Amino acid sequence: MANQARKGLTIIEMGIVILLMSILLGMIFSLVRNFSIFKTTQGETETLKDLYSFAKRSAIKSGQAVFMEIDLDQNRYKIYRKERKGNFIEDKILIEKNLFYTNKITSVKIFSKKIDSGVVTIAFYPFGFNDEAFIYMGTPNEIKKTVIFPRYGNYATIKNGEFNEDANPNLLLLEDKGENF
Numbered sequence: 001m002a003n004q005a006r007k008g009l010t011i012i013e014m015g016i017v018i019l020l021m022s023i024l025l026g027m028i029f030s031l032v033r034n035f036s037i038f039k040t041t042q043g044e045t046e047t048l049k050d051l052y053s054f055a056k057r058s059a060i061k062s063g064q065a066v067f068m069e070i071d072l073d074q075n076r077y078k079i080y081r082k083e084r085k086g087n088f089i090e091d092k093i094l095i096e097k098n099l100f101y102t103n104k105i106t107s108v109k110i111f112s113k114k115i116d117s118g119v120v121t122i123a124f125y126p127f128g129f130n131d132e133a134f135i136y137m138g139t140p141n142e143i144k145k146t147v148i149f150p151r152y153g154n155y156a157t158i159k160n161g162e163f164n165e166d167a168n169p170n171l172l173l174l175e176d177k178g179e180n181f
Contacts, residue, residue, distance in 0.1 A: 041137050044099060045145040045158045048135060051095065052149050052156035055079050058094060059124040066094070066124040070108055070135070072117050075099045106143060109134040122149065136162055 009017070051068065059066040062081060070077045078096040082089050099105065108120040110133045124130040132151035138144035146163035149156050 041144045045137055045147050048137075048147045049156040049158055051079060052147075053154075054095070055122075055124040056128070056130060056154075059126045059130075060128055063126045065126065068122045068124070070105055070120045070122070072105060072107065072115065072120065075104050077105070104137070104139060105135055106138055106140050107136045109136070128152075134163060 055066045055068055058079075058081070064081050066079060066081045068077060068079050076096070076098040079094045080091040081094065083092040084090075107114050107116045108122075109115070110120060110122060110131055120133075122131045122133045129152050130149060133149040135147040135149070136143045136145075137147065143162035144160070146159045146161065147156055148159065148163065
């Protein structure tokens with residue numbers, strides 16, 4: 001009996017292998033689903049809408065201005081606040097993200113000026129208001145979604161296509177009141 005070679009795995013060894021594989025697959029799945037390459041334009045606009053609330057709450061809670069910096073050329077954004085370190089002021093990054101080309105932020109309209117390249121910074125103040133901005137998502141040839149950061153409102157809104165408040169300025173006021181149209 002001592003010379004008999006064992007073939008195969010025991011049930012305990014099989015259970016351990018299956019457990020380890022399921023843990024690894026779970027970790028891989030959670031990492032892969034966070035890549036922006038798999039997000040649709042709708043998913044990215046929802047993320048930007050949520051980041052509006054996050055930045056606004058962060059500014060109010062900390063009592064300091066919070067900034068959202070959008071780099072239109074590099075297709076990335078970050079949310080940060082200024083922090084004093086001794087004699088220096090540094091950016092404390094709260095969130096930083098790169099976007100995939102199909103979810104590109106093509107332009108931002110802030111202070112009634114549409115910006116197509118460079119870096120745009122939107123400020124969120126601790127008093128509960130921010131710079132009003134329109135963030136256009138899609139490709140340069142086709143704007144798929146517009147994320148609207150209202151100056152005084154509590155929630156960002158998403159519109160299909162390229163939204164232009166100049167065409168219907170009362171539309172934003174109706175939404176803030178919760179009216180259906």
